[in-house]
Amino acid sequence: MPDIAPIGSRIGKYMDIPESAKGPAVDPAKGYRIQDLGKGLYMVTDNIYQAMFMVHEQGVILVDAPPSLAAHIPKAIAEVTRKPVTHLVYSHAHIDHIGAAQALAGKATIVAHEETLRLLQQAADPKRPLPNITFKDRYTLKVGGQRLELSYHGNAHEPGNIFIHAPEQRTLMVVDVVFPGWMPWRRLALAQDVPGYFAQVKLIESLDFDVLVSGHVARTGTKADVTLQREFIEDLKAAAGQALGSTALGVGLNPADGSNPWAVFDNYIDRVALQCVNTLTPKWGKRLAAFDVYIWDQCYTMEQSLRLD
Template sequence: MCEEEQPQPQPPSQSQPQPQSPSRRGVLRWGAVAAAVPAAAGVAALAWPTGASGASAGQASAVGGAFYRTAPGDTLRGIAARFLGSEERWSELYQLNRKALGRETAPRPGLQLALPESPNGARSRAYAPLPATARPLPVPAEGYRLDRIGDALYAVTAGGTQAAFLVTDAGVVVVDAPPSLAEALPAAIRRVTGRKVTHLVYSHDHADHTANAAAFGDVVRIAHTATAERIKANQDPGRPMPTVTFTDRYRLDVGGQRLLLSYPGANHEAGNILIHAPRQRAAMMVDVVMPGWAPFRAWGTADSVPGVLRAHDQLARMDIDTYIGGHVHRLGTKEDVEVSREFVQDLWKETGKAIAGTDMGPFFGKVEAGNNWAGFDLYLQAVADKVEPVVHRKWLGRLGAVDVFTRENALTVALSQIVDAPRDL
């Protein structure tokens, strides 16, 4: 963040405002609520609303500690469907929060509802059920899924991680070497061909996709220069240095097969490349599109938040049938790429609207003078308060885990819009 972008903090107002919630964090744990309530009267604005709270904290913690703070448009049936797995369980919510709800049939926004324990005595299931397109697929007896794409490209998936290999007349080209596929990937290759692995492509540097690369021995290893720099810095013997690097494009022709490697600029990670198998009408780009899923936290742990949007644009322009994303439970399609693009663009747009409609200055008057972090946090949380319910309303049920990281991703995107401030998006 640049100094000049810091807003000028304002002195705290003499008459303290009524306590109000700095954020509606969705599901809250009692510990988090306790930590958020400051002891000092000078920062009373940070305290949770007492009047709006349904169960007292003491009551609520006795039932397992999970809370949900209601958003505009919420219904008890809707909340029950999201967090308890069935809208028919709305009456349990009602019984537990009777006092707070009074005679209301629809909870008013900002109400803190305690969630009941699940029948097996564990804490309430605090996440929305996965839509069918995001659920795991059956795993065969071998312990991994092996998908054939076109004549010679294969994807291996197990435990939510994915790698690929291309069988050529001169040997096998492996793309990535995830430690979690240490046994499955070589086993899948042996199942398909007796040929040796001759080449390894690093999609990017991250260990969950590459830290088993050394197991393939002395092969040609290809990576983007930025990936090579990171591999060098990280000094992991499981990720030996690439033998071939490129900055923009690289054409890999081996034994009658072709992979086109290209770099759209920093995205999920600096050096994360797009791998195109033209003959198989397939593209692999790891950790950008998660077929059927909303992005992982911190915008999919993005080195460049705008770069993730640009990578989506690039993927959407490709003439492909199959997309290999490196995670979740299945291969993707062109449509998965388009839906993911629609989601990231939507979250980006809604965040922009929320920023435009939220005045930053007043938040700095609610905290101790000079505590710029706190003022900025209140502001970002207020932005996320606006984004989260809109995105939930539009996307829950359409992509998996929309309720898990959307709030955090709104915070990440808000910061990016302020400090990256791209003009092309």
């Protein structure tokens, strides 16, 4: 039997969130909180989604526009400055991170990767206006005395998902890759390229920063959070690989289903995932928030990637 309830099994309560995953509380009357990252850079969050804004001499550079923060971002900016939003940077094309762009950007210049432009052209979503400025590998957004270094490192979460580095503030924003203190969202945050996802986690760990803005969860991250996630996904890969190598086809399958290859492989994949889950639970079950929520997803994703990628 699995130590963790499999997908589709309803339970009375999920595991408690570890203290290490929690962040500062949000004032219920406001619905958001601001974190001062230094030298005119701020994060605004509802402790589920995160956006970032940078104040310069003429206005504000906003990074991402999640719909859940649409009503909060103008108020958060107004707490700091009355200057207008002059630039909006898209981390990537997904609507949950930039779906309030049309409402918040106004006449702002929008900057994004060229792959994000391509995806937004396909989506034809008026809530996500097309960027005015795009780049292929690197772009320096310098406005007044403020600077953001934008870079692209290939597909992982999705094409066009960029790294946003504020060097003076020693802050790095990468969305939907690392989740400080938490299990990644299901299926390794819906990574389109699993080997690319592994490579980007290692790359983030190698970079020079103090604060990580991840786009989600209740707090900012540190280099230690990235290391923890890298260690988890390496253990995930090892556990799934071991299960793939030690699990035989057809064990426990009704002989009458032997001519049904879909049933044969469903039986095999489920048992590989079960072994993977049970291998990881003793070490990681209480170290990462929501481990029990998505560990089956992660094991299914990992074994598929190892067999196919």
